[in-house]
Amino acid sequence: MAKYIMRELPEQFGRGKRRHAPRLLVEGTVTLGELAERIARGTTFASTEIEGIVALLVDELSGSLADGYSVRIEGLGAFTAKLAYQRDIEPEECEGGRRNAASLRVSGIAFRPDKRLIGATAGACHLKRKKCPGYVSPSTGRDGRWEVAKAFLRSHGMMRVKEYQSLVSLSPTAARMELRAFAEEGRLERYGSRAQLIYLLPK
Numbered sequence: 001m002a003k004y005i006m007r008e009l010p011e012q013f014g015r016g017k018r019r020h021a022p023r024l025l026v027e028g029t030v031t032l033g034e035l036a037e038r039i040a041r042g043t044t045f046a047s048t049e050i051e052g053i054v055a056l057l058v059d060e061l062s063g064s065l066a067d068g069y070s071v072r073i074e075g076l077g078a079f080t081a082k083l084a085y086q087r088d089i090e091p092e093e094c095e096g097g098r099r100n101a102a103s104l105r106v107s108g109i110a111f112r113p114d115k116r117l118i119g120a121t122a123g124a125c126h127l128k129r130k131k132c133p134g135y136v137s138p139s140t141g142r143d144g145r146w147e148v149a150k151a152f153l154r155s156h157g158m159m160r161v162k163e164y165q166s167l168v169s170l171s172p173t174a175a176r177m178e179l180r181a182f183a184e185e186g187r188l189e190r191y192g193s194r195a196q197l198i199y200l201l202p203k
Contacts, residue, residue: 003130005166025130026162029195077113081106158198
């Protein structure tokens with residue numbers, strides 16, 4: 001069952017009123033290996049064969065995107081490559097500039113989900129509201145955010161970056177940096193890395 005919390009929106013969106021929007025809490029990450037094992041249980045394929053097919057699909061997908069195509073997979077969605085300037089290149093200020101292909105790079109992949117994927121997810125999703133210390137305004141200061149983090153940890157035992165981000169209305173980067181700073185100050189202990197990184201109160 002998926003969990004969600006209510007997050008206070010910035011004031012400009014609320015037009016002077018306190019408004020809140022639901023946000024899904026990410027419980028963790030399901031890997032390709034785990035998906036392959038689930039699929040293999042209902043087929044004659046081995047999980048390693050399924051992983052191999054997906055790897056081939058990724059190769060073909062990246063090749064088609066690199067050639068300038070948009071790739072649409074029925075039931076899943078459409079993929080399109082996004083371009084940006086190289087990190088040390090300044091954007092052109094007018095049309096007909098001198099920038100060439102060497103000044104550009106593929107900066108990401110845009111994904112537009114198929115309606116069937118959205119519908120299937122919505123139909124299978126059963127939501128439950130997660131209890132938390134309360135709403136945190138985007139204007140709340142660092143000390144206020146620390147109090148919210150401390151209260152959450154006392155009731156839940158551990159916290160991930162995604163949870164802190166949702167609780168205090170910070171960007172992923174800002175939430176990660178602030179938790180790291182709290183750990184460096186001795187307020188928190190950190191264990192694991194990347195997707196498995198968790199924070200605890202010191203014993």
